[in-house]
Amino acid sequence: MDDFLKIDKIQxxxxxxxxxxxxxxxxxxxxDLDEGFKxxxxxxxxxxxxxxxxxxxxxxxxxDEEFVRITPNQGVVVNKILIEDIExxxxxxxxxxxxxxxxxxxxxNKKEIxxxxxxxxxxxKFAIKKDLLAFGKENAKFHNLLLHASGNKRLTRIVSNFTxxxxxxxxxxxxxxxxxxxxxxxxxxxxxxxxxxxxxxxxQLVRIHLNNALKMILNSxxxxxxxEINKKT
Numbered sequence: 001m002d003d004f005l006k007i008d009k010i011q012x013x014x015x016x017x018x019x020x021x022x023x024x025x026x027x028x029x030x031x032d033l034d035e036g037f038k039x040x041x042x043x044x045x046x047x048x049x050x051x052x053x054x055x056x057x058x059x060x061x062x063x064d065e066e067f068v069r070i071t072p073n074q075g076v077v078v079n080k081i082l083i084e085d086i087e088x089x090x091x092x093x094x095x096x097x098x099x100x101x102x103x104x105x106x107x108x109n110k111k112e113i114x115x116x117x118x119x120x121x122x123x124x125k126f127a128i129k130k131d132l133l134a135f136g137k138e139n140a141k142f143h144n145l146l147l148h149a150s151g152n153k154r155l156t157r158i159v160s161n162f163t164x165x166x167x168x169x170x171x172x173x174x175x176x177x178x179x180x181x182x183x184x185x186x187x188x189x190x191x192x193x194x195x196x197x198x199x200x201x202x203x204q205l206v207r208i209h210l211n212n213a214l215k216m217i218l219n220s221x222x223x224x225x226x227x228e229i230n231k232k233t
Contacts, residue, residue: 016050021058023048028067028078029167030133035080039068065161083218086166090214093162094207096155097147102203104149105194112149113195116142120187127180135180136167142187146206149194170213173220182212 024044027033039059041052048055059076062068069079119142126135143163147156173179186209193202 017054017057017061020044020048020050020054021061024058024062025065025067025164028062029164033078035078037078038074039076039078041076065164067164081169083169086169086217087214089162089166090210090217093159093166094210094214096159096162097143097210098203098207100147100150100152100155100159101190101194101206102199103152103155104146105197105199105202107151108149108194112145113191115145116187116191116194119145120184120191123180123187124184127184136170139183140167146190166213166217169217169220173213173216179216183209186212 024033024039033039041055041059044059045052045055059068059070063070063076066079066081068076070076119138122138123135123142126138140163144156144160147159150156186205190202190205190209193205
């Protein structure tokens with residue numbers, strides 16, 4: 001009986017650590033915690049109503065994924081991701097998610113196709129409302145399902161990490177209605193290729209889609225930089 005209780009406690013502890021990890025990661029991705037923001041184990045533990053141990057483990061996991069940086073002097077701070085880093089992340093994602101689309105075209109089922117169509121419909125609704133955060137969430141669901149449809153769990157896990165890191169920059173770049181429209185059209189084209197069971201076309205269209213996302217982010221970063229310079233002058 002004692003051994004059973006011990007195992008149960010360990011499982012609950014792991015779940016608690018993952019919950020803290022998810023909360024902090026979401027806050028960073030959505031921009032609620034800015035770059036350079038200092039996180040302390042005690043403060044996070046108090047706000048979330050947990051002990052320091054799951055917070056410590058969650059922060060270590062976030063550090064491994066480059067969302068935070070742990071240094072002896074500063075403690076834990078939200079990592080500053082350079083535009084060069086984003087470019088590298090998206091280049092890797094372009095290659096890997098292109099492969100995922102290739103694999104998905106060979107095995108995707110009707111139910112998954114319908115789900116992708118529904119995500120695109122929801123994105124369209126949120127684009128009209130200019131609800132950027134909701135639009136982004138549906139977009140993430142679209143890409144996550146595409147990855148899942150590939151049937152390659154390791155590929156899905158690797159790509160998801162790169163997706164999360166670039167996500168907050170992608171959100172900032174969607175500042176014009178035309179960009180919403182382009183993203184939706186590209187999704188529709190990807191869906192058409194999947195329905196046709198055309199692996200090469202699906203892979204190419206996903207690569208084009210992510211390359212356009214990279215261009216948007218780079219252009220947006222350039223515009224933000226120019227704005228900062230103008231403010232100083």
